[in-house]
């Protein structure tokens with residue numbers, strides 16, 4: 711496997727002090743991070759999130775998507791639970807990269823939906839590969855997870871990679887007037903499991 715541990719440190723965050731574990735995918739040069747809270751190597755199923763990088767949502771407060779809200783909510787729930795792990799995966803733009811995501815956003819500004827925009831640029835709707843999660847979770851001693859996601863492809867891909875998903879935990883937050891259409895498309899075309907009643911009242 712080409713994903714290797716490189717270094718770790720403490721990372722104090724608003725919700726608590728996490729352990730930040732850094733990995734390198736030596737095949738691609740990509741740098742990935744696991745944020746660990748509490749005891750996760752005790753053989754119990756671990757509350758987990760596979761979070762795909764979204765610079766615009768995670769760091770720049772974008773309301774075009776729900777990523778930043780999901781990131782914060784997942785970290786909050788992990789501390790509330792007392793233990794868990796978030797893998798911050800550097801597969802920006804569902805794997806097409808930041809600049810292509812901006813190209814895709816431009817097409818969406820002109821009327822395409824999120825899937826059509828990717829396809830017009832010559833990409834599949836979702837180019838992510840979750841096989842790198844296995845060596846990261848193995849290194850951390852995690853064998854079974856309770857996965858926070860609305861995306862059924864993530865559950866299937868993780869199981870195919872060799873990680874047992876004992877439960878899918880819905881993670882619906884951050885709906886607003888700028889991302890309503892985007893969330894609709896995720897449900898209709900990408901199979902995300904979301905129900906209106908699960909979104910917090912705004």
Ligand SMILES: Nc1nc2c(ncn2[C@@H]2O[C@H](COP(=O)(O)OP(=O)(O)OP(=O)(O)O)[C@@H](O)[C@H]2O)c(=O)[nH]1
Pocket residue numbers: 762763764765775776777780801802803804805806811814815824828858859860861864881896902
């Ligand atoms: N290509 C592209 N990528 C996007 C777009 N909006 C968000 N992303 C990227 O999509 C990824 C997040 O995926 P989502 O589809 O929001 O959610 P998910 O990870 O599949 O599912 P959840 O676990 O339920 O959050 C991040 O890498 C974002 O950068 C878009 O319009 N086009």
Ligand SMILES: [Zn+2]
Pocket residue numbers: 764766767768775776777778
């Ligand atoms: Zn996003």
